[in-house]
Amino acid sequence: MVDISSPSVVSNTPDAEVIDICQRLVRIDSSNYGANGARGETEVVDVVAELLAEIGVTSTRYSAVEGRPCLVADWVPEGTDTSRPFLLLHGHSDVVPVAAEDWTVDPFSGEIRDGFLWGRGTLDMKDFLAMILSAIRARHRRGEVPSRPVRFILFADEEGSGDLGSTWMGQNHPEVFDGVTEAISEVGGFSLPTPSGKRAYVVQSAEKGLWWFRMKTTGLAGHGSMHNPNNAVTRLAAAVNRIASHQWPDLRHPVQEEFLARAAELWNLTIDRDNVERSLAPLGPLALMAGSGCTNMVTPTVLDAGYKANVIPSRATAELDARFIPGHEDEMIATIKELAGEGIEFETISTKPSVEAPWRGPAVDAITRALQAEDDGAVVLPFLNPAGTDGKGFGELPNGRHIDCYGCTPLRLPEGFEFLSLFHGVDERVPLDALQFGARVVDRILGES
Numbered sequence: 001m002v003d004i005s006s007p008s009v010v011s012n013t014p015d016a017e018v019i020d021i022c023q024r025l026v027r028i029d030s031s032n033y034g035a036n037g038a039r040g041e042t043e044v045v046d047v048v049a050e051l052l053a054e055i056g057v058t059s060t061r062y063s064a065v066e067g068r069p070c071l072v073a074d075w076v077p078e079g080t081d082t083s084r085p086f087l088l089l090h091g092h093s094d095v096v097p098v099a100a101e102d103w104t105v106d107p108f109s110g111e112i113r114d115g116f117l118w119g120r121g122t123l124d125m126k127d128f129l130a131m132i133l134s135a136i137r138a139r140h141r142r143g144e145v146p147s148r149p150v151r152f153i154l155f156a157d158e159e160g161s162g163d164l165g166s167t168w169m170g171q172n173h174p175e176v177f178d179g180v181t182e183a184i185s186e187v188g189g190f191s192l193p194t195p196s197g198k199r200a201y202v203v204q205s206a207e208k209g210l211w212w213f214r215m216k217t218t219g220l221a222g223h224g225s226m227h228n229p230n231n232a233v234t235r236l237a238a239a240v241n242r243i244a245s246h247q248w249p250d251l252r253h254p255v256q257e258e259f260l261a262r263a264a265e266l267w268n269l270t271i272d273r274d275n276v277e278r279s280l281a282p283l284g285p286l287a288l289m290a291g292s293g294c295t296n297m298v299t300p301t302v303l304d305a306g307y308k309a310n311v312i313p314s315r316a317t318a319e320l321d322a323r324f325i326p327g328h329e330d331e332m333i334a335t336i337k338e339l340a341g342e343g344i345e346f347e348t349i350s351t352k353p354s355v356e357a358p359w360r361g362p363a364v365d366a367i368t369r370a371l372q373a374e375d376d377g378a379v380v381l382p383f384l385n386p387a388g389t390d391g392k393g394f395g396e397l398p399n400g401r402h403i404d405c406y407g408c409t410p411l412r413l414p415e416g417f418e419f420l421s422l423f424h425g426v427d428e429r430v431p432l433d434a435l436q437f438g439a440r441v442v443d444r445i446l447g448e449s
Helices: 018-026 041-053 126-142 166-172 232-244 254-267 286-291 329-340 362-374 432-448
Strands: 059-063 069-075 086-092 116-118 150-155 180-185 188-193 199-207 209-218 297-305 315-324 345-352 379-385 404-407 429-431
Touching: 018 041, 018 116, 018 126, 018 432, 041 059, 041 069, 041 126, 041 150, 069 166, 086 126, 116 432, 126 150, 126 432, 150 166, 180 362, 188 404, 199 254, 199 362, 209 232, 209 329, 232 297, 232 315, 232 329, 254 379, 286 379, 315 329, 362 379, 362 404, 362 432, 429 432
Parallel strands: 086 150, 086 180, 180 404, 199 379
Antiparallel strands: 059 069, 069 150, 116 429, 188 199, 199 404, 209 315, 209 345, 297 315
């Protein structure tokens, strides 16, 4: 049974404040509707700055535009081994919007019900912010220093494009990453049950890059009742179909290969390289995510043409979301343009680099030891995230410096809990004991990394 009371004297345990802090953050509506429609990020930064200031940690704010601040703070208490490089712990203040009428509870109430904390951001990713803050504040109360200097960055705009957050910081303030060699944030660290009864924890060690692009073509306008060999809609639709139906080759990235090999062993699977998602079905919702890590992928998302059923338009456009395996951006773009054929123009909407880090080193060792200390017998394995994180903004800096980025928001989840479906979903919620587990793991990482 989880104790959710708020004693007047706070315990020194790392999980003592994590529920209260997460609840406080969730109650701030920091929905990101886009560059001109975001809200609440300043309020989140205010709360975080206050919690840090209470233990003597000063913070600095950087803003690409007014009302969209990022926060940077160093925690290097006396006695910290300053000969070692900084460990960066980072997260984002914004959340995706909600349709409140679809929810069982007020999505910004931070309601506690049935052993869960409910609300937008409880999984993505105010939970991790709360874990970090609870663990650091508890270590301060205990007088225990981290094993190395710690830098904490709270980014704006991750749920947008990152252009006002991590990407802007990486391009305009690369100095805030000076001294950092490893970083930990989302996505990963959540548990999966295995047939042996032990839990497996997947930790992001690589993520795809992205190219969002627009295809445009022109043709001859005319009446819908007449044959038109220069139909912009027909040309664009054929190009989109060729790209969407293309069978991309299995690129066998090392992180994906390590994941598949370990998963096959843990779940006693035979991996069909022609249908990896089906092979991974025993992993539940993770199968779709992990199965997307073998190949480049292009998904049509927006089509726009015409204004009346009987009028052939002179223009047609489509927007597509392309994701590439690390190291394969150029060949993917070349293939897309070849598949599109003649008469198609391309326009870049956004491009973000891929990120990859070796599955070894102080951060990996600390994550593994921490998870196994809090969950005896736990198995920790890397995976390649087909989506994106703030690591894209600073994994490779303008001066050529590289930072190893890992995804580990530690959550020991109850079996059957549909974790991934609640990411950006309706009735997002986190188990209270999973929050407390995560704070204890983060505390161990701080002491062992």
